[in-house]
Amino acid sequence: MRRGVTAQTPQGAAMQIDGQPMLSFCSNDYLGLANHPQIVAALAAGAERWGVGAGAAHLINGHFEPHAELETALAGWLRVDRALLFSTGYMANLAVVGGLVGRGDTVIADRLNHASLVDAAQLSGAKLLRYRHNDPEDCARQLARARGTRMIVTDGVFSMDGDAAPLAALLELAERHDAWLVIDDAHGFGVWGAGGRGTLREQGLCPGSPPERLLQVGTLGKAFGTAGAFIAGAQMPLEVLRQRARPYLFTTAAPPALAVATQASLQLIQQGDDLRAAWRARVAQLRTGLADHPGLLASATPIQPLVVGSAPESIRLAEALKAEGLFVPAIRPPTVPPNSARLRITLSASHSEAMVDTLIAALRALIPQASG
Incomplete structure (x- = not known):
C-alpha cells in the first residue's frame, strides 16, 4: 500500500x-522556483490586486487580464500563435486529445506515455494503438493501420525513465501521414532548450514557426514552480480546443493571482x-x-x-x-x-x-x- x-x-x-x-x-x-522570493511576491501582489478565486469558467467571466497576458507571454516564448491555460496538466491532456479526435479516429501512442495521455485517448472514444517505446518504425506501422483523423501522442521527456522522444522522426511521420503530433513536454519546458523552451528546441527543431499539426502541452507545477498547465500551438487548433474541449469549458479557471506569479516565473526561466x-x-x-x-x-x-x-x-x-x-x-x-x-x-x-x-x-x- x-x-x-x-x-x-x-x-x-x-x-x-x-x-x-x-x-x-x-x-x-x-x-528551484517553487519558493523563489520574486514569485512569492508576485503571487501576493496578484492576490492583492485580483483576489483569490476566478469565480467562473474561462468562457463565462472567469478569464481575467493576467490569464490573457500569461497566454500571450507563453505563446511569444514558444514562438507559436497561441496558448490556452488549464488548471492541471491532466486536464490539458484530456482536452488536447478529446478536443481534436473522437469515435472513428485513431490515437497512436508511445507505450511509456504518462497515464494522463493514456486516459485521454481512451476517454476520447478514438481507437488507441500503442507503439514500442521511442520506436518511430513501429509508430509508422501503427499509423499504416490507423483510420480517420490520426494523432501521435508522446511525452517529450519520459517521467520514469528520464529519456526523450525522437521528435524529429515523429514530426516527419506526422507530416507524411497528415496526423496531429501532441508532445506532453511537462518535464522539458523550463529545463531544456534555448531560453528553457523545451525538448523541441533542445533537439534543434522548430526554430521558427512550428507546423500547424504540432501541439505542445506543458505543466506549470514543475520547472515553473507554480501550478496549472497550457496547450500551445497554431491559431486554428487552439480555437477548436477553446470551443470544444470539455476540461476547458466545464471547470472554474485557475486564480488570476496564479497567472501573475507564473508570469514572474516565466521571466526567470527565460533568463x-x-x-x-x-x-x-x-x-x-x-x-x-x-x-x-x-x-x-x-x-x-x-x-x-x-x-x-x-x-x-x-x-x-x-x-x-x-x-x-x-x-x-x-x-x-x-x-x-x-x-x-x-x-x-x-x-x-x-x-x-x-x-x-x-x-x-x-x-x-x-x-x-x-x-x-
Missing part, C-alpha cells in the same frame, strides 16, 4: 517531512541559463559517482532512475535512505513495468554539491553494485 507524507516546510532541497529533516531528491521543482547549468552540473556529479551501477538508466535530464528490479528491494532501499535523512521514492509496478522497480532520483538547481555527495555515499553503502 502506498503511503503519503506531509511536509512542514516549503518545497526545497532541504525540507522537514513528517517531522524529520530531509534532503529531498524527489521533487519536480527542477529550477535562467545559470539555473539550467546548475542542475546539469548536479546530474553530471551523480552520474560520475554512480557510473559503475548497471541500473542507472541513461538520462541527460534531472530525472535519474536507478533500477533495482524487485519492488520489495526498492522499498527497502527507500526506507534505508529515509532513515539517513534522504528522501528518494521507490517507484514500482504498475507505475513501471514488472521487475523494473527503481529509485527515482530527481535533481534540482537548488541542490548543492555537498547534498549530492551525501546521496552518492549513501547509495554506494546501501547497494552492492555501486560499491565498486
